[in-house]
Amino acid sequence: xxxxxxxxxxxxxxxxxxxxxxxxxxxxxxxxxxxxxxxxxxxxxxxxxxxxxxxxxxxxxxxxxxxxxxxxxxxxxxxxxxxxxxxxxxxxxxxxxxxxxxxxxxxxxxxxxxxxxxxxxxxxxxxxxxxxxxxxxxxxxxxxxxxxxxxxxxxxxxxxxxxxxxxxxxxxxxxxxxxxxxxxxxxxxxxxxxxxxxxxxxxxxxxxxxxxxxxxxxxxxxxxxxxxxxxxxxxxxxxxxxxxxxxxxxxxxxxxxxxxxxxxxxxxxxxxxxxxxxxxxxxxxxxxxxxxxxxxxxxxxxxxxxxxxxxxxxxxxxxxxxxxxxxxxxxxxxxxxx
Numbered sequence: 001x002x003x004x005x006x007x008x009x010x011x012x013x014x015x016x017x018x019x020x021x022x023x024x025x026x027x028x029x030x031x032x033x034x035x036x037x038x039x040x041x042x043x044x045x046x047x048x049x050x051x052x053x054x055x056x057x058x059x060x061x062x063x064x065x066x067x068x069x070x071x072x073x074x075x076x077x078x079x080x081x082x083x084x085x086x087x088x089x090x091x092x093x094x095x096x097x098x099x100x101x102x103x104x105x106x107x108x109x110x111x112x113x114x115x116x117x118x119x120x121x122x123x124x125x126x127x128x129x130x131x132x133x134x135x136x137x138x139x140x141x142x143x144x145x146x147x148x149x150x151x152x153x154x155x156x157x158x159x160x161x162x163x164x165x166x167x168x169x170x171x172x173x174x175x176x177x178x179x180x181x182x183x184x185x186x187x188x189x190x191x192x193x194x195x196x197x198x199x200x201x202x203x204x205x206x207x208x209x210x211x212x213x214x215x216x217x218x219x220x221x222x223x224x225x226x227x228x229x230x231x232x233x234x235x236x237x238x239x240x241x242x243x244x245x246x247x248x249x250x251x252x253x254x255x256x257x258x259x260x261x262x263x264x265x266x267x268x269x270x271x272x273x274x275x276x277x278x279x280x281x282x283x284x285x286x287x288x289x290x291x292x293x294x295x296x297x298x299x300x301x302x303x304x305x306x307x308x309x310x311x312x313x314x315x316x317x318x319x320x321x322x323x324x325x326x327x328x329x330x331x332x333x334x335x336x337x338x
Contacts, residue, residue: 002043010039022047061091062301063116065107067099067124072247072276073293074122077145080297081120088305090117099124101131108134118304120144124219126187127151142304144296147189154303155318158296160193161200163289163323167243167271168201170287170325175333176241176269177206181214182227182253183245191216194245194273213239217249224252231268232260240268240334247274250286265332275326284329292321 008015013032020026021036028036039045064081066074078094085092093116097103104123108131111119118140123131127148135141135151143155171179181198184191195214202210215230217223224244231238244250250272257264264270264284272279272288279286299321 002045004045004047006043007036007039007045010043011035060089061093061116062304063093063095063107063111063119065095065097065104065119066122067097069094069096073274073291076276076293077122077297080294081301084298084301088301097123101125101128104131105134108138112138118142120300120304121148122146123148124188126185140304140307142300142307144300145190154307156296156300156303157189157318157320158291159320159323160190161197163273163291163325164194164197164199164243164245165201166197166323166325167194167273167289168198169205170201170327171241171243171269171271171331172202172205172210174241174269174331176202177209177211177334178239178241179210179212180227180231180239180242181212181245182224182242182249183214183216184219185216191245194243198243211239219246219248221248221252221255224249225256226252228253228256228260232256232262238268241331242268242270243273244270245273247272247277247279250279250288251277254282254286264330266335269331269334271325271331280328282330286330287328288326290324290326292323296321 004018005015008018011018011032013036017026017028018036021028021033062085064078066078068074069078082092095107097107119138119142121135121141121143122145124146127150129150132148132150135143135148135153141153143151143153145157147155147157168179179202181195183194186192199212202212215227217227227249231242242253244253250270253270254264257268262268270286272286273291275288275290276293279288299319303319
């Protein structure tokens, strides 16, 4: 196979000239550039990608760190980032942390050694100062979906507060006054904002008549099942409407409600959040706040590649993507008062 030196000899230029011409760091007279191009074609020269990356000081690889790849939200997000990276001729290095802090720290140390040109980071637990410090020294990075408060990097979230508000207002306008919010712990930005928005929405419509209870837990199937079992056991004191703030919580909730014989929306109205899974195929189809997960992945890579550090040292601005309430068949007026 022909190498760089062979091309240089055929084109009658130096090896350095060919190298700089190929990596775009040198403009040549038209005649010289044509001589190099002709030599490349005649010799069927294929550039060594690894050597090219070393010469440019780049890996042309983006690292993506997510808690899990088995859920609809994260698998869709990963696919979106992969598609955008492919469009830009970049490779993607995927790290699934299982939402364990020690794995996040280990992968961040790996990335700090120059194994990637940038990092898109998602956690699904409360961040701390040590994690933020690792992120701040890992090179170009964007934090997505959940916050790491002390991380001084661009942050990209869906508008969780607006989504909670839309869900709360919708249920209250239908006539509900007694609500159950099933969501993430207070330390998580998504759960806190969805809860705040939900409270604002229901109180804006129902005022002091609104009564909102909360079942805290992670965004998992089992947390949804657990909340549903406690809900079923309450009998006639049950809330008439539930806001389940992730696809996983909603699926666990539906499983238990179905087995208990309770009917949606006759016995309880339900609004979900995410709408990444096939909620339109449920019986009944689920009204939900839809997150633009594919746009979230695409925008995360754009932010990573386009971001320039602020010259005055100020923190990058947080960016929010809009959400949409998709109305289906899981909400109806209550048949009993709170």
